Amino acid sequence: SYNLLFLLIISRLISTIGSSKPWNILLPHKLLNSDISDRLRADPAAINSASTDYGHIVEQNPAAVLYPSSTQDIAALIKVAYNNSVPFGVAARGRGHSVRGQAMARDGVVVEMLSLKSHRDGAGVVVSGSYLSGFYADVGGEQLWIDVLNATLGHGLAPPSWTDYLHLTVGGTLSNAGISGQTFRYGPQISNVYELDVVTGKGELMTCSAYKNSDLFYAVLGGLGQFGIITRARIALEPAPKRVKWVRMLYSDFSTFTRDQEFLISINERGQKQALDFLEGSLLMDQGSPDNWRSSFFPLSDHPRIISQITRHGIIYCLEVAKYYDEHTQNTVDKDLQQLFKGLSYPSGFMFKKDVSYVEFLDRVRSGELKLESQGLWEVPHPWLNLFLPKSRISDFNEGVFKNIVLKRSITTGPVLVYPMNRNKWDDRMSAVIPDEDVFYTVGFLHSSGFDDWKAFDDQNKEILKFCDNAGIEIKQYLPHHTTKKDWIKHFGSSRWKTFSERKSQFDPKMILSPGQRIFSNN
Numbered sequence: 001s002y003n004l005l006f007l008l009i010i011s012r013l014i015s016t017i018g019s020s021k022p023w024n025i026l027l028p029h030k031l032l033n034s035d036i037s038d039r040l041r042a043d044p045a046a047i048n049s050a051s052t053d054y055g056h057i058v059e060q061n062p063a064a065v066l067y068p069s070s071t072q073d074i075a076a077l078i079k080v081a082y083n084n085s086v087p088f089g090v091a092a093r094g095r096g097h098s099v100r101g102q103a104m105a106r107d108g109v110v111v112e113m114l115s116l117k118s119h120r121d122g123a124g125v126v127v128s129g130s131y132l133s134g135f136y137a138d139v140g141g142e143q144l145w146i147d148v149l150n151a152t153l154g155h156g157l158a159p160p161s162w163t164d165y166l167h168l169t170v171g172g173t174l175s176n177a178g179i180s181g182q183t184f185r186y187g188p189q190i191s192n193v194y195e196l197d198v199v200t201g202k203g204e205l206m207t208c209s210a211y212k213n214s215d216l217f218y219a220v221l222g223g224l225g226q227f228g229i230i231t232r233a234r235i236a237l238e239p240a241p242k243r244v245k246w247v248r249m250l251y252s253d254f255s256t257f258t259r260d261q262e263f264l265i266s267i268n269e270r271g272q273k274q275a276l277d278f279l280e281g282s283l284l285m286d287q288g289s290p291d292n293w294r295s296s297f298f299p300l301s302d303h304p305r306i307i308s309q310i311t312r313h314g315i316i317y318c319l320e321v322a323k324y325y326d327e328h329t330q331n332t333v334d335k336d337l338q339q340l341f342k343g344l345s346y347p348s349g350f351m352f353k354k355d356v357s358y359v360e361f362l363d364r365v366r367s368g369e370l371k372l373e374s375q376g377l378w379e380v381p382h383p384w385l386n387l388f389l390p391k392s393r394i395s396d397f398n399e400g401v402f403k404n405i406v407l408k409r410s411i412t413t414g415p416v417l418v419y420p421m422n423r424n425k426w427d428d429r430m431s432a433v434i435p436d437e438d439v440f441y442t443v444g445f446l447h448s449s450g451f452d453d454w455k456a457f458d459d460q461n462k463e464i465l466k467f468c469d470n471a472g473i474e475i476k477q478y479l480p481h482h483t484t485k486k487d488w489i490k491h492f493g494s495s496r497w498k499t500f501s502e503r504k505s506q507f508d509p510k511m512i513l514s515p516g517q518r519i520f521s522n523n
């Protein structure tokens with residue numbers, strides 16, 4: 001049998017050398033002769049681009065990269081993987097903005113979703129509907145949210161729920177949740193989807209919704225790429241506003257800050273119409289400037305007095321809100337805001353306001369990206385940690401983590417976000433995992449580091465997780481990264497884990513999809 005193996009390897013090598021597509025010998029010969037062979041590449045440029053991500057922490061080489069021209073190409077690839085005697089991994093890669101290798105497939109095939117964009121013949125985002133039945137957009141899974149914004153604005157419409165950064169793919173964020181300051185009111189992006197087209201782990205193209213193949217629909221939303229590759233999503237649209245009143249207030253006291261945040265997101269008590277459209281929060285610490293790469297907001301003339309507050313208190317908490325308006329509401333928006341802010345307790349003299357276009361507001365992170373990119377500071381390691389935690393433990397988290405770990409270590413570089421959301425805007429049937437309280441917080445440590453020192457940030461992340469564990473704070477990781485099955489089961493909780501693994505057996509029984517998540521394989 002050794003001789004047979006030797007012969008097999010030699011024959012593969014010979015076919016490899018004689019081929020213009022010299023992919024790794026681990027992939028089956030069948031691929032070479034398949035209809036999609038022209039769209040597979042294994043040259044160093046293709047392999048390198050798919051072997052790294054925004055995190056720059058994990059590196060895994062695929063055997064080949066598929067540049068699909070259609071959904072059928074993706075289905076054909078997965079069918080080969082599924083029917084091969086030894087199935088190989090297949091990972092959709094959106095923009096590769098994961099930070100721990102989640103869109104990689106070691107020795108398998110990475111599907112470069114962006115390749116579909118140039119084959120859509122202008123139909124990447126199609127708007128339909130009516131005022132009576134509501135509007136929606138049918139969007140390719142490979143489209144960026146900025147493309148969705150630009151296309152829908154042409155019809156005076158826009159999705160209500162966003163991420164802070166719009167240069168991510170629709171399929172990538174729907175595989176996680178898609179959260180931002182709109183989530184408390186409109187739910188995460190996964191709560192704003194009507195229908196999906198998905199290529200399952202068996203290579204079948206299925207349409208699913210809450211009414212049709214609903215198991216697949218709920219599995220895929222927040223499903224970490226485990227059940228199928230999203231090729232189309234039908235996304236809810238609403239009339240788009242024109243402009244935004246954007247306000248930040250600074251607090252030195254954490255409990256006043258969170259009380260005000262929670263008051264502002266309690267929309268049920270004050271009715272949907274009067275609510276804000278966006279609410280976030282962040283920490284200001286001694287990082288040289290109260291602004292950071294994600295947005296420059298504070299007038300330069302105010303920097304000295306803000307910095308002196310930071311020096312005095314160590315941490316200042318920044319509440320950030322927005323209210324949209326258009327020509328019909330431009331005369332009342334300021335009064336509405338005043339009304340909303342009644343009863344808040346931010347210190348006087350520490351409210352800062354801007355009035356910007358809707359697009360400028362939504363795409364606010366882009367200019368920071370371009371600036372960092374031009375300085376060579378974008379493609380660096382990003383040892384990020386994103387958490388959800390129950391409201392009842394947020395002040396323990398402030399004492400134990402913000403004050404006793406983050407402030408003391410003083411290595412934090414980059415934004416630290418902290419803001420609450422309402423659980424009732426999430427759907428429990430979906431795969432996304434959140435804490436079990438009506439209001440919960442998201443905390444994001446969005447570190448950038450040098451190539452030599454990312455481990456120091458990773459150590460801080462581990463210390464934070466350990467603190468939460470010891471203190472019994474039931475956190476859930478957002479964009480989760482776990483390395484053992486035990487930790488994944490803990491992440492989901494035993495009953496949700498049962499549902500998640502049953503759905504895996506149903507839709508991807510050979511464990512082909514998104515192996516870089518390391519949920520069902522240690523790849």
Ligand code: FAD
Pocket residue numbers: 054091092093094095096097098099102103104113141142162163164165168169170171172173175176177178179180224225226228229230231479514516517
């Ligand atoms: P990738 O990283 O390419 O893929 C992520 C996972 O989804 C992988 O497992 C992949 O296999 C799978 N996948 C990709 N495409 C598909 C598809 N079509 N069908 C099925 N599975 C697929 N997240 C937020 O929620 N809110 C934010 O405000 C936010 N801001 C961010 C800002 C920056 C600068 C960065 C780098 C990330 C941010 N994120 C945010 C995180 C982001 O949502 C996730 O990293 C997301 O996965 C990135 O999308 P992507 O298109 O790059 O996906």
